Amino acid sequence: MSTDAATKDKVVSKGYKYFMVFLCMLTQAIPYGIAQNIQPLFIHPLVNTFHFTLASYTLIFTFGAVFASVASPFIGKALEKVNFRLMYLIGIGLSAIAYVIFGISTKLPGFYIAAIICMVGSTFYSGQGVPWVINHWFPAKGRGAALGIAFCGGSIGNIFLQPATQAILKHYMTGNTKTGHLTSMAPFFIFAVALLVIGVIIACFIRTPKKDEIVVSDAELAESKKAEAAAKAKEFKGWTSKQVLQMKWFWIFSLGFLIIGLGLASLNEDYAAFLDTKLSLTDVGLVGSMYGVGCLIGNISGGFLFDKFGTAKSMTYAGCMYILSILMMIFISFQPYGSSISKAAGIGYAIFCGLAVFSYMSGPAFMAKDLFGSRDQGVMLGYVGLAYAIGYAIGAPLFGIIKGAASFTVAWYFMIAFVAIGFIILVFAVIQIKRYQKKYIAEQAAKANAK
Template sequence: MPWYHGWNVVFAGLVFQAVSFGVALYCFTFFVEPWSSEFSVGRGEIMVIFFILQGAMGLLAPFAGRAMDRLPIRALVCGGAVSLALALVLAARATALWQLMAIYGSFVVGGTLLAGPLAAQTLTARWFTRRRGFALGISTVGTSMGGFFLPPLVTWLQAEYGWRDANDILAVGVVLAIVPLSLLVIRNAPRPEESVIERHAAVASAGAHPGISPGSRAWTVKAVFGEPTFWFMVIAFSLFSLVNGGLQQNLAPFGLDHGIDARDTAWVMSAMALLMALWKVVIGALTDRVEVRWIFVFSVAAVLLAMLLMSTSLTFVEFGMVGLLLGVASAAHLPLLAAIVSRHFGTASFGLVMGLIGPFSTLAAAGPWIAGEIRDTSGSYDAALLVFAALLIPALISILLLKLTPVQRNPAVANAA
């Protein structure tokens, strides 16, 4: 059977997600202490930048989603890379905290929205019918790749050159890593002759995924908002993301409180990201076979165990275990959400539905700020852990109320696959 270009598209998505999310999100925690010292502000004030970043990403996500459904994604991804590179260059010349807030609330938002998971998942959903969950699972590995490769690189650059020069170096790397590959590989959808490869397996797809809505249906905003499934997703995944984001973005400062320096934390985050990458592929495959609600419940249990460890006096080994547990939990977010959206809403409006979830995900932006403010006020993260544990309760209730057509495997289809 000839090589399917869809896998090249998935690879390109892995790269641009790794770079954009690795630089903007996974490495944000390593800028907290340098910025805090240079601008003489507390951790809570620094976390306002992250709040603005995620909040703006959420508010603008519907527009990005609509653009993914209507415009060449290749051009959008390249534009996102340029936006992120410009943000890094401008941030390197910032003289006040408000300037960083403005940069992260505009240019960094453009980079992460246009050259991030929304573009990669939209492309993957269009290019794959058979084993779509598996392909989406691989696609979401890109963000974890960024978490694996970027933290050691960024902390090394900061130690050798300072955070400002490190930003300039990263800006060049962003453009070189994303733009040429995207121009060569990305197309919005397969050509008719390429579709034949997937079409031969499409007969199996209906048997493997009876709950997937036809990709040809175009949902309106009103129809999406009228679906209970949409609102259960919003509540469950927004709260789950709030907790995970709050813990991860405070991981480096939390480590410092326990005598663990930034470079050691960087290696923990890399291990966490590697586990996330592997676990996302597993989860992506499981969504083709297993009830997604129970995968979500398992992931919440991992977060609770991580917070239980964080409430004690940590050794480096226990700190590493926290990172790994958070990796297991965080890995579930994108594959599960993408699987639910593609199964219930189909692929024609995939970008729209994912984008509409965005404004509600701005709630997740409060997580790092909540934890940072509580730490600045009380001197520890203990109260923040209790707040996060309480927020996971409505998330669990919402996911358990979610109604999806059960996945049924046809033995004949499974053998053919």
């Protein structure tokens, strides 16, 4: 590089880089929060208004997850070629349009299409967009912390979005929470405008570095590479993805994670539909807000738990928290409408469930590397995440089917069985894989010494 070119380069301050992190966090809190986190709150009002079954309506989460998973790799490739701000605005626009479609729909296909568009749109600015921004501003040191802060935005958004959503729904509903139905589809248009306006404002400021901007000094980059090389020298290289697919314990592990997904889908997608039959909309909003607090603590503590106690103990802890949360739901199912103890149990559910959220948020990434090594880490992350995603996609409509055939109480019994069995299978498989890993490392060391 010439001297003239070097003088034109600008070193970006840490403050500005963390302003980008804040914008990512705000993206998670509001646009993503509206696009994804508040949708479960609309289930009961819509099911009552249009006389859908719970199982048929909750298929929106299945269709949305499947189409977003398929679209995600293509969106990731497009980010390499298209201006990020344009991609961000496309995603915001799609999510806002999806809420308009929600607002004008009266039949299930309309809601399914809206859910697909909404979730695919959120992939532009959240699933792919946020990591894209963070990775560019933090190419070396501080990337993990920045990602953690950014994704905490979703939990922070829940704290105020959940009660706000319930307050808006209450204004446009008639009847009690058990039988109440919407008198207007205005809430969808309100959130479409809010998502679009906030998203466009964020888009005015969020960006990736320009060519003449230096985001990390040569010294920091050299130090980071040195630390990375030292870490790689110590880490378990592991097996290739082909070798892993031939391991029976990998398949048992995947089966466990899939069964866990069956149980956890209801906790994330159907909790509001159930609580609406036992608590006022205001109290359900409070429970949602406390869930946001629990998720915030759970996301922050999850990394510490994995680092300190390893996969088996951390996932055992998560399983216990989920079982406690479902027990709270079963307890509430036996209480009369409006019971004060149901409100307390609902808050208990929210905290317990939130504390364990790391098991499927940061869990797959940690487990893929910890159990199978770093050799094909990206591929293994896909395999591990796919098992949970399949279970999750089936779990939401399955809960509705069981509820429709029996009751919410029976459905919760099934979910607690899925969670307990799934975590037992997964933890047992983890223990066996770690034993096999130690044996493999010892054999490799013996071969190396023999040479």
